[in-house]
Amino acid sequence: MTAEQPPPASIKRGTMNARVERIFDHASDTRSLFLSLASGKHLRFVPGQFISITIPLGDETRSRPYSIASDPGDRGPFEICFNRVAGGRGVQWLFDRRVGDTLDFSGPFGAFTLAPAPDSENGFIAEGTAIAPIRPMLKQAIAASPTPRIHLIYAAPDREHLLYAAELDALTRTAPNFSYEPVIVPADQIYDRLFEMAQARWVVGDADRTRHFYICGVGKGVIRLRDLLRTAGYERRAVHYEQW
Amino acid sequence: MAKLRIQFENGDPEKVIEFDPAKAPFHHDGKPGSILDVMLGHGVHLEHACGGNCACTTCHVIVKQGFNKLGESSDQEEDLLDRAPGLTPTSRLGCQAVIEDPNAEIVVVIPRYTINQVSEAAEE
Numbered sequence: 001m002t003a004e005q006p007p008p009a010s011i012k013r014g015t016m017n018a019r020v021e022r023i024f025d026h027a028s029d030t031r032s033l034f035l036s037l038a039s040g041k042h043l044r045f046v047p048g049q050f051i052s053i054t055i056p057l058g059d060e061t062r063s064r065p066y067s068i069a070s071d072p073g074d075r076g077p078f079e080i081c082f083n084r085v086a087g088g089r090g091v092q093w094l095f096d097r098r099v100g101d102t103l104d105f106s107g108p109f110g111a112f113t114l115a116p117a118p119d120s121e122n123g124f125i126a127e128g129t130a131i132a133p134i135r136p137m138l139k140q141a142i143a144a145s146p147t148p149r150i151h152l153i154y155a156a157p158d159r160e161h162l163l164y165a166a167e168l169d170a171l172t173r174t175a176p177n178f179s180y181e182p183v184i185v186p187a188d189q190i191y192d193r194l195f196e197m198a199q200a201r202w203v204v205g206d207a208d209r210t211r212h213f214y215i216c217g218v219g220k221g222v223i224r225l226r227d228l229l230r231t232a233g234y235e236r237r238a239v240h241y242e243q244w
Numbered sequence: 245m246a247k248l249r250i251q252f253e254n255g256d257p258e259k260v261i262e263f264d265p266a267k268a269p270f271h272h273d274g275k276p277g278s279i280l281d282v283m284l285g286h287g288v289h290l291e292h293a294c295g296g297n298c299a300c301t302t303c304h305v306i307v308k309q310g311f312n313k314l315g316e317s318s319d320q321e322e323d324l325l326d327r328a329p330g331l332t333p334t335s336r337l338g339c340q341a342v343i344e345d346p347n348a349e350i351v352v353v354i355p356r357y358t359i360n361q362v363s364e365a366a367e368e
Contacts, residue, residue: 050300052293062272065294109293109300111327223320237326242299 015104021077027160029084034077045108047136054104055090069132081132112242121149130216157187191221203232215241246348253356274339296339301328303338310350315342
């Protein structure tokens with residue numbers, strides 16, 4: 001086999017088929033699709049995992065990951081959440097799906113999942129649609145026993161992009177160990193603000209270095225947050241992150 | 245020409261790819277010239293659920309020969325490999341391990357659990 005040989009037209013992969021049951025627009029550029037398996041069965045996954053959707057683009061297909069935003073305990077359709085990105089042909093294809101359409105995917109995949117809870121606190125950091133994997137993780141963490149303190153710092157450029165805000169507010173009332181800091185900040189300053197908030201709360205705030213962290217977001221800002229916490233003395237493997 | 249020999253733990257027949265690293269990228273997923281890029285560009289499938297963006301471990305490969313001929317791994321790749329089932333001292337993510345040496349002879353094993361078996365267990 002050499003570079004001159006063309007690849008086969010398609011490569012068989014283990015895939016499942018899902019139907020779009022419902023569409024919900026969080027904002028003009030941010031959407032959730034609620035999917036059910038064509039087999040009629042229930043998708044089994046762990047909070048934090050993603051599916052890899054097969055997206056046809058012209059003569060070829062690509063696989064793109066989308067985090068599952070719903071709880072595995074929900075027996076109805078499962079939810080993926082995404083937003084438009086400049087030049088993003090794959091996500092445009094998803095925006096073009098309608099109720100009743102079907103799509104192929106593989107998975108679930110991913111190791112961005114809850115580790116056994118620390119004694120002290122689980123810290124979560126997210127921005128925009130990156131709340132998707134964290135949403136079911138929060139529910140899992142809250143349901144765990146014994147429940148450690150859980151704190152979420154969640155940033156968005158405006159209120160409509162602060163997804164699931166009412167649900168998160170409600171959790172602060174029903175789950176005594178859960179606290180939540182929403183922050184509205186211009187898009188180009190989101191990671192600077194998250195950095196400042198994480199530093200103030202979890203680095204300068206006290207000497208406890210037994211916490212676990214779960215960070216999800218886009219680009220190098222995620223790595224800055226990871227490095228902030230690790231260099232402050234938290235265990236490397238206690239700082240979990242997913243960089244989109 | 246560089247040579248990439250691919251062995252499959254599930255018993256699938258071995259594949260051998262000869263290629264010129266200078267001609268990378270060969271496909272559109274993974275780092276240009278990475279093991280994933282070379283394999284996909286030559287019609288050999290390797291799972292890459294995140295699209296080859298160093299966000300999962302489904303392209304985990306075990307390098308049996310030529311480990312030191314590959315580009316260095318990043319902290320992010322190491323963090324992900326920490327959570328890969330069947331991790332070995334010569335594990336790499338196929339999407340990140342770049343073959344730059346035009347005379348490299350690399351041998352990799354695709355672990356049995358890397359081959360997509362997850363879907364079969366995901367319905368209930």
